Amino acid sequence: MxxxxxxxxxxxxxxxxxxxxxxxxxxxxxxxxxxxxxxxxxxxxxxxxxxxxxxxxxxxxxxxxxxxxxxxxxxxxxxxxxxxxxxxxxxxxxxxxxxxxxxxxxxxxxxxxxxxxxxxxxxxRRENYRINTPVSSPIKCLIPMLVDELAYLGKFSLVDISCGGIAILDDQRSLDITVGTRHTDCQIDLPGVGLLEINIEIRNSQDLTLLNGRTTRRLGCAFLNLSSRTLATVQRYIMKLERERNAKMTGIN
CATH class of the missing domain: 2.30.110.10 (Electron Transport, Fmn-binding Protein; Chain A)
Structure with a gap:
């Protein structure tokens, strides 16, 4: 079954x-x-x-x-x-x-x-697959937010990335988790590859308790209207991560 x-x-x-x-x-x-x-x-x-x-x-x-x-x-x-x-x-x-x-x-x-x-x-994943981003040096996803009529950039740790979307951690639970909620003009600076300027849509959320007892919220987000140039940047970053991890596994510095 x-x-x-x-x-x-x-x-x-x-x-x-x-x-x-x-x-x-x-x-x-x-x-x-x-x-x-x-x-x-x-x-x-x-x-x-x-x-x-x-x-x-x-x-x-x-x-x-x-x-x-x-x-x-x-x-x-x-x-x-x-x-x-x-x-x-x-x-x-x-x-x-x-x-x-x-x-x-x-x-x-x-x-x-x-x-x-x-x-x-x-x-x-036949078309896309997720790859975890480095834990030792977390990458931040910057999302424009409005709180008390004041605009600022919220910073959220990137968990994984694929050609279809990303997962982020919302430690402060500051984002609306309603499925379909959209966030535009977001940015992710991918080390060694370049800056992503993206629009995302919330697809799912899950509250997590980590090994150290800390609680957080994981949000699964889909890319919206990703340009071919941005898609190529995502693909290059995924390939970069794979090369680094393969080199680490085989002992190549």
Whole structure:
């Protein structure tokens, strides 16, 4: 039975179910090896936590993940009849679920564990795919705003980018999250590539609790009327990020 997962992306998705145990284990280990964060949903997406894979133990058939901040939050996760996971790995969204999370410890700190899923969903973006932007040096998306009749530029951290749109973090929850809300004359300075001048439309939003306990809001936005020149700039930046990450993985400086 295919599960309908909460969607955080801005693109159309075509689901593919993976049932090969070897492939499932390889994908889960990929999250661990590449330190990729995963969104963890409970209560039909009403609550979202950010976690990461700490260990994949195929001998005991368990996956150990980072616990949520706070005893009460972890209790809600353990009590949840079903927990959904969604993470991005090598251009592809990987989604799976579990109904039996348990408390455990890993390297002397609290953690959660579950059985290795018997299947997962691999969502391949055929036209566009998202790529995460650097966490160490966050890129800002500047959005013109009006507060108390005063105009200013709001600064929002860029999470990921594709040829179809972006995701940003709204820590102060200052933007209208109504689907279809448009923001014009926005700017993103992409290092080593150039300045993007874009118009965006809000497509989805999700409140998140990060590993350090901080809460934020993630907004998925679609580009509007992107010029061919701007699209080419986005493509160059995505290619630049890919080259840098491939070089890092192969040990090339």
């Amino acid at each position: 295919q599960v309908n997962f909460p969607s955080l992306g801005t693109e159309n998705q075509s689901p593919y179910q993976v049932e090969s145990r070897r492939e499932i284990i390889a994908l889960l280990r990929g999250f661990k090896e590449k330190n990729q964060l995963i969104s963890m949903f409970i209560n039909n997406g009403a609550e979202v936590f950010i976690t990461s894979v700490l260990e994949v133990d195929d001998t005991n058939n368990v996956v150990i993940i980072d616990s949520a901040p706070g005893v009460e939050a972890n209790q809600r996760i353990v009590d949840a009849p079903q927990v959904f996971f969604d993470g991005l790995l090598d251009r592809i969204s990987i989604q799976f679920s579990s109904s039996r999370l348990q408390r455990t410890t890993f390297e002397q700190r609290p953690a959660l564990q579950m059985l290795i899923p018997s299947n997962l969903i691999r969502l391949q």
